[in-house]
Amino acid sequence: LKNPKTSLLLFKNGKLICTGAKSEAEVGKAINKAYENIKHCIKN
Template sequence: PKTVLLLFASGKLVCTGAKSEEMVYESIVKIHGVLEDYDLLFKDE
């Protein structure tokens, strides 16, 4: 989807450009996979 995701150091995420809620979920799933590939996901302690 043609969306822009802003990921802040606090862990908050803003998604813009999506034309539907479904497109937001698709974008989140896609970026989650990319972050996993680069080992950039961390769990809260």
């Protein structure tokens, strides 16, 4: 993601790694943005 400047790795088992964030708030923001981008791909 460009803002906040982070990289996310999402694994098949559901685990997620977020790198590049400078605070926990940026981690939360990055995860929320990523979720908005991929939520249409999630099967319930």
